[in-house]
Amino acid sequence: MKPFKCALPVLLVALLAWGAVSTSVMAQWQGASPFVQGPTLAATIRNAVQAASDQARLTAKTAADMGVRARGVEYRMQNFEADLHNLRVQFQNLSSIVNALAGLVEQGKSPRAENAVSELAAGLDIIAEAFVPVEREFMGEHMSRETIVSMCQVLDESLREWDKELRKNSTRLGTIR
Amino acid sequence: MKFSSCFSPFRGWLSPGLCLPVVALLCGCGTTDPRATAAQPGTGLREYRQMVADLTGVLVAARESVEGVGKASDASASGAYVRFEEALQRLEVVSVRARARADAMEQRGMAYFEEWAEEITGTADEVARRTAREHFESLRQNFDAVMTDSQRARQAFRAFLEGMRAQHAALGWKPAAAAIEQARPALDKVAREGRSAEEALGRLVTTLNEAESAVMSASGRTPQGGGS
Numbered sequence: 001m002k003p004f005k006c007a008l009p010v011l012l013v014a015l016l017a018w019g020a021v022s023t024s025v026m027a028q029w030q031g032a033s034p035f036v037q038g039p040t041l042a043a044t045i046r047n048a049v050q051a052a053s054d055q056a057r058l059t060a061k062t063a064a065d066m067g068v069r070a071r072g073v074e075y076r077m078q079n080f081e082a083d084l085h086n087l088r089v090q091f092q093n094l095s096s097i098v099n100a101l102a103g104l105v106e107q108g109k110s111p112r113a114e115n116a117v118s119e120l121a122a123g124l125d126i127i128a129e130a131f132v133p134v135e136r137e138f139m140g141e142h143m144s145r146e147t148i149v150s151m152c153q154v155l156d157e158s159l160r161e162w163d164k165e166l167r168k169n170s171t172r173l174g175t176i177r
Numbered sequence: 178m179k180f181s182s183c184f185s186p187f188r189g190w191l192s193p194g195l196c197l198p199v200v201a202l203l204c205g206c207g208t209t210d211p212r213a214t215a216a217q218p219g220t221g222l223r224e225y226r227q228m229v230a231d232l233t234g235v236l237v238a239a240r241e242s243v244e245g246v247g248k249a250s251d252a253s254a255s256g257a258y259v260r261f262e263e264a265l266q267r268l269e270v271v272s273v274r275a276r277a278r279a280d281a282m283e284q285r286g287m288a289y290f291e292e293w294a295e296e297i298t299g300t301a302d303e304v305a306r307r308t309a310r311e312h313f314e315s316l317r318q319n320f321d322a323v324m325t326d327s328q329r330a331r332q333a334f335r336a337f338l339e340g341m342r343a344q345h346a347a348l349g350w351k352p353a354a355a356a357i358e359q360a361r362p363a364l365d366k367v368a369r370e371g372r373s374a375e376e377a378l379g380r381l382v383t384t385l386n387e388a389e390s391a392v393m394s395a396s397g398r399t400p401q402g403g404g405s
Contacts, residue, residue, distance in 0.1 A: 111291035112216070118285055123277035130269065133346065146350040150266060157270045165274055172216070 034097045041107055042174060048101040049170055052120075053163050055097055059090040060159035067152030070145055080148060084134070087155070091131075094159075095124055101173075108174060116172035123162050130154040218296045218396035219389045221289070222323075226385040228275040229330070233378045235271040236334070239264040239341065240371030247364040251354040258352060265341050272338065279331040282324060290320050297396040313395050319388040326381040333370070333377035340367035 035051035038044040066083040069075055098121050105117045134151045137143050242257070242264035249257035282289050294313060344367055348356055 110295075111285075111288040112295055115221075115281060115285055115288055115292055118281040118288075119277045122280040122284070123273050126273050126276050126280070133342075136346075144350060150262075154266055154269050158273050161270060161273060 034093070034100055041104065045101065045104050045108075045173060046170075048097060048104055049166060049173060052094065052097045052101060053166055055090070055094045056159050056163040056166065059087070059094050060156045060163070062087050062090045063152045063155035063159065067149050067156065070148040070152065075145070077143070080143070084138075088131070091124075091128065091155075095121075098124060105173060110174060113173050116169040120162070120166055120169065123165065127155065127158045127162060130158065216296050218293075218299075219392045220296055221292055222385050222389045222392060225275075225278055225327075226382055226389070228278055229378050229382055229385070232272055232275045232334075233375065233382075235264075235268050236337070236371065236374055236378065239268045240337070240368055240375065243341065243344075243364055243368045243371060246357060247361050247368060249357070254354045254357045255351070258348070258357065261341075262345065262350075265345055268338060268341070272334065276331065276334070279327050282327055283331070286324070289324075290317070293320065293392055297392060299396075316388075316391055316395060319384075319391045322384045323381075323388050326377070326384045330374070330377040330381040333374040337367065337370040337374040340370050 035044075035047040038047050066087055069079065069083065098117070102114075102117045102121060105113045108114075130151050133147050137147055242261040245257040246254070246261045293316065297313060340363075344360060344363060347363075348360060352360075
């Protein structure tokens with residue numbers, strides 16, 4: 001009996017605290033959250049980092065697969081347009097998760113964590129420059145297969161490096177005990 | 178058995194199905210606050226120096242590939258141009274980390290000085306950080322020097338990268354030897370920009386080494402070996 005009597009107030013306090021934290025975090029999302037809300041800010045940040053890592057790897061794979069298809073002789077303009085749209089959507093999803101992560105980290109008021117997430121966001125902005133040559137050709141008259149393949153390789157490799165950096169930065173983001 | 182007898186009055190509803198979420202909840206409440214983990218003094222400076230060193234190696238290879246195209250004979254131009262393309266692609270990938278750090282430092286400015294203070298004091302406590310910031314005001318010169326040289330290096334690197342990209346866009350994927358011949362003056366200019374970027378990165382490494390020494394002595398420690 002005794003252990004449970006002691007545990008009951010702790011449980012109630014924990015549940016109330018969880019509710020308060022979840023409400024404040026949830027208040028930031030008007031739509032669906034791109035990752036699961038944790039019981040604490042740190043737990044939610046961990047989930048956001050994991051979601052960003054998963055999305056980075058998915059986007060890198062999308063780019064790599066597109067690069068493989070683009071090398072094939074059967075690859076046509078309509079394939080390219082669909083692939084580019086898909087790749088852009090994946091990349092945009094990644095940017096959205098990182099923006100959400102930045103919002104969460106801001107609540108912690110740690111310059112170290114905020115600097116880390118700012119570098120990750122800047123990294124994505126730089127990686128997005130890989131789209132420029134392809135989009136320039138797309139707007140022009142001639143579309144080169146090599147430009148598409150090169151974009152895919154740069155995006156694939158850069159995003160895998162970015163994911164490594166994200167994981168290295170997990171300490172700075174305060175996600176490791 | 179012990180567990181069962183201890184909670185015997187609740188045996189009916191204290192099932193694993195309820196226990197597991199509750200335990201997970203309590204564990205979650207003990208997780209780290211984003212402010213709770215402080216790094217070793219100089220960690221950020223050492224990381225940045227490593228990024229700059231990694232970038233310098235790839236930058237030198239890229240600048241040499243530009244020179245290689247500029248000096249290539251008609252027979253060797255095609256091979257030299259493939260090396261140029263590969264070097265540009267490598268530069269795009271490897272430069273992301275250092276460029277992102279430089280961009281973030283320019284955007285956030287003093288927040289990086291606060292990170293130094295956090296590393297030096299060994300605490301993420303806001304009051305301690307503020308005290309350290311006042312105490313370590315002497316480090317401001319080092320900080321300002323890092324910011325200035327970082328910005329210069331970023332600009333010099335950017336000029337070189339843009340130059341390489343522009344030459345690649347102009348020449349395309351399999352340029353004729355005549356087109357390369359025509360591009361030689363522009364390629365020479367890009368190579369000179371590459372050398373300027375190398376010098377700027379070299380100065381930044383020196384400044385980062387000096388800043389690390391200053392941070393380490395402010396924290397009563399010795400630097401952990403300078404980078405190239």
